[in-house]
Amino acid sequence: MNNNHGTILLVEDNDNDVVFMQRALKNADLLNPLQVVNDGEQAIDYLTGRGTFSDRTKFPAPILVFLDLKLPTKSGLEILRWLRESPEFKTLVVLVLTTSNEPKDIESALKLGANAYLVKPSMFSELTELMKATKAFWLNFNHFV
Amino acid sequence: MNQSLDTCLTVLVLTPSGNDSLNAMTVLRDAGMQPVHCANLTEACDHIVQGAGALLIAEEAFTSAETGHLMKTLAEQEPWSDIPIVLITAGEDITQAGLEKLQIVAPAGNVTLLERPLRPSTLVSSLRVALRSRRRQYQIRDLLEQQQQSRNELEKRVEERTAQLTETIAELEAFSYSVSHDLRTPLRAMQGYSEFLWEDYSARLDDTGKDYLRKILQASGRLDHLVQDILTYSRLSRGEWELKDIRLQKLLTDVIESYPMLQPSNIDIVGEFPLLSVRGHEGSLTQVFSNLLTNALKFVPDGRKPRVKIRTELADGQVRLWFEDNGIGIAPAYWERIFKMFEKAPGEKQYDGTGMGLAIVRKAVERMGGRVGVESTVGQGSKFWIELPRAHEQ
Numbered sequence: 001m002n003n004n005h006g007t008i009l010l011v012e013d014n015d016n017d018v019v020f021m022q023r024a025l026k027n028a029d030l031l032n033p034l035q036v037v038n039d040g041e042q043a044i045d046y047l048t049g050r051g052t053f054s055d056r057t058k059f060p061a062p063i064l065v066f067l068d069l070k071l072p073t074k075s076g077l078e079i080l081r082w083l084r085e086s087p088e089f090k091t092l093v094v095l096v097l098t099t100s101n102e103p104k105d106i107e108s109a110l111k112l113g114a115n116a117y118l119v120k121p122s123m124f125s126e127l128t129e130l131m132k133a134t135k136a137f138w139l140n141f142n143h144f145v
Numbered sequence: 146m147n148q149s150l151d152t153c154l155t156v157l158v159l160t161p162s163g164n165d166s167l168n169a170m171t172v173l174r175d176a177g178m179q180p181v182h183c184a185n186l187t188e189a190c191d192h193i194v195q196g197a198g199a200l201l202i203a204e205e206a207f208t209s210a211e212t213g214h215l216m217k218t219l220a221e222q223e224p225w226s227d228i229p230i231v232l233i234t235a236g237e238d239i240t241q242a243g244l245e246k247l248q249i250v251a252p253a254g255n256v257t258l259l260e261r262p263l264r265p266s267t268l269v270s271s272l273r274v275a276l277r278s279r280r281r282q283y284q285i286r287d288l289l290e291q292q293q294q295s296r297n298e299l300e301k302r303v304e305e306r307t308a309q310l311t312e313t314i315a316e317l318e319a320f321s322y323s324v325s326h327d328l329r330t331p332l333r334a335m336q337g338y339s340e341f342l343w344e345d346y347s348a349r350l351d352d353t354g355k356d357y358l359r360k361i362l363q364a365s366g367r368l369d370h371l372v373q374d375i376l377t378y379s380r381l382s383r384g385e386w387e388l389k390d391i392r393l394q395k396l397l398t399d400v401i402e403s404y405p406m407l408q409p410s411n412i413d414i415v416g417e418f419p420l421l422s423v424r425g426h427e428g429s430l431t432q433v434f435s436n437l438l439t440n441a442l443k444f445v446p447d448g449r450k451p452r453v454k455i456r457t458e459l460a461d462g463q464v465r466l467w468f469e470d471n472g473i474g475i476a477p478a479y480w481e482r483i484f485k486m487f488e489k490a491p492g493e494k495q496y497d498g499t500g501m502g503l504a505i506v507r508k509a510v511e512r513m514g515g516r517v518g519v520e521s522t523v524g525q526g527s528k529f530w531i532e533l534p535r536a537h538e539q
Contacts, residue, residue, distance in 0.1 A: 017330075070326055122329070
């Protein structure tokens with residue numbers, strides 16, 4: 001199974017982390033189109049194709065979401081709950097990517113239906129390794145609905 | 146609100162209408178008491194419930210049917226209350242019905258029998274005794290109420306303190322959470338851009354420039370370790386732990402497998418098998434193992450290959466687990482201090498450490514109900530030990 005064309009949505013409010021992700025994805029040869037939104041409301045607008053994101057040719061529905069937990073307007077956990085309650089997004093692959101390694105957050109995210117819980121590594125080189133592994137597992141081996 | 150003692154110390158008088166009743170009322174009033182005339186036993190019972198000092202009652206003044214009501218009222222008194230009853234019997238002329246009533250009432254209450262013919266002085270002295278004991282009962286009631294009140298106040302204070310503590314704990318948790326997120330985010334940016342600088346521009350830097358960059362990377366790496374260690378430590382202080390039997394042999398193997406730097410090329414880890422099993426919390430014990438093994442790896446003199454021997458023994462019914470290394474050793478003056486936060490032994494400066502590793506070990510072991518310690522010879526090595534309860538099943 002190969003999904004090297006589907007759009008990836010990165011929900012991340014920190015500009016530096018966006019830069020790191022863009023570079024890590026490139027280093028990992030994960031070349032799918034990447035779209036970035038900076039807060040919870042925007043994430044929901046993008047996913048439902050509302051407002052500025054209504055043009056689906058420019059903003060295609062994602063096949064995979066990287067979701068930060070601590071976000072303005074709506075938290076990552078709120079987005080996750082909303083996603084799993086909407087029939088359309090029940091099966092969307094959502095990988096939580098956050099600084100928090102609090103057991104409480106891990107448990108909440110997994111219970112709400114995150115496909116994986118990833119902690120942002122301290123070193124950029126480790127982020128590259130993480131994206132290589134993500135590409136191999138989620139885009140090459142995993143089967144999508 | 147309780148009624149005043151004066152009201153409570155009235156004498157309820159229930160004697161047949163006529164001379165006898167009038168007589169008793171007068172005699173008692175003349176003696177300085179507060180007699181209250183009751184028309185029947187039901188009315189007297191109502192007064193008892195409201196509060197009264199004593200009940201003066203003539204045997205012929207109530208019917209057998211009413212005794213039930215009196216018995217019920219007596220039985221329902223507060224634990225401190227036992228109202229004195231002075232019962233005037235008919236003397237030698239008592240009827241069979243009267244006898245039956247006496248047999249029921251007399252043993253059930255705090256009853257004094259007075260036989261006719263009755264002298265006023267006998268009546269007065271009997272009721273004085275009755276009221277005196279009744280006064281004592283009311284004093285006991287007041288003491289009990291005071292006690293209850295202080296108990297209530299104490300409970301209220303405990304509740305307030307608990308609420309304050311809960312709030313403080315919640316604040317601390319919020320604090321360590323934001324330390325995790327807010328401190329590490331800019332730190333990650335510093336590390337990340339330093340790495341970019343290294344990857345993209347190091348060719349254009351001279352040796353001094355490269356050295357500066359290396360130092361930035363090292364320092365930010367150390368800060369990152371420190372933040373993570375503080376978080377680990379604070380996480381050890383909270384939350385409920387479910388303790389279970391842990392096979393140390395398996396735990397040791399798992400730890401070695403999951404830490405690349407603990408491979409045989411870096412360190413000789415020798416287990417003196419079989420190891421005894423302990424009762425503990427697996428995640429925290431894994432942390433303890435990795436901290437102690439990493440220390441054995443880190444604190445060795447140049448040119449010596451790190452080696453650590455792991456063995457268990459029984460000490461006073463507890464399992465004592467030893468980590469014996471061939472490292473730089475610790476002077477006796479520091480054997481206790483190194484388990485405190487941010488404490489480092491002299492000579493440790495050249496080694497990379499946050500000063501948190503052993504504090505984490507101690508915190509984790511103590512929360513599992515155990516102890517830690519060390520014995521050491523400077524230059525030859527240290528023997529760290531942790532003591533934990535035995536597993537339920539060995």
